[in-house]
Amino acid sequence: MSSSAGVPVPRTGVPLGITDPVEKARAELKAALAAIEEKANVPARVARATEKRVGAARAFARRNPAGAAVAVVGVAVAVGALVWGAVRLYTR
Template sequence: MSSEVPVPRTAVPLGITDPVEKARAELKATLAAIEVKANVPRRLTRASTRARRTAREFSRDNPVAATAIVATAAGVVGAIVWAIVRSYTR
C-alpha cells in the first residue's frame, strides 16, 4: 500500500529520472500554469463567488453595518449620477 501524495497540475512530480519524461512533465506543468493564470473568466467567477460568500457572512454577522454600507454606497452612486447628469445638462 503506497501513500502517494497527489501532485498539483502545475507541479512536476519528483523522482522522474528520464530526461525526456522530465521535460514532458515540465512542459505539461508549465502549460497548466499558463492556463490557470490566463483563464480570466474562471478567475473572475471564483473571485466573485468568494466576494459574495464574504458579503453574506458579513451581513449575517453585522446586519446593521451591512445595511449602512449598502445605503452609503447607494447614496454615493446616486450623487455621482446626479453630478454627471447635472454637468451634462448645463
C-alpha cells in the first residue's frame, strides 16, 4: 500500500504520476487483478463480515447484558421450534 512518491495507495488503486505507458499499464493491470481478487475471495469477505458482526454483538452484550440474554434465549427458542417442526413434519 505504497508508491514511489511515499503517498499511500490502496492495492486496488493506481499511483498518480506514472508517465511511462508500459509502467502505467502494468500498474493498472496489477490494480485490476487485486480488485478482482478482493471481489472474488468470498471466504475472506465472509470472515470479515463475521468478525464485524461478532464485534457488534459483543459490544451490544457489554452495553446491555439483559437484552443480550433475551436475544440468546429468543434465538434458542426459535431454533428449537424450527427443529421440532421439521422433525414433526418428517415423522408424519
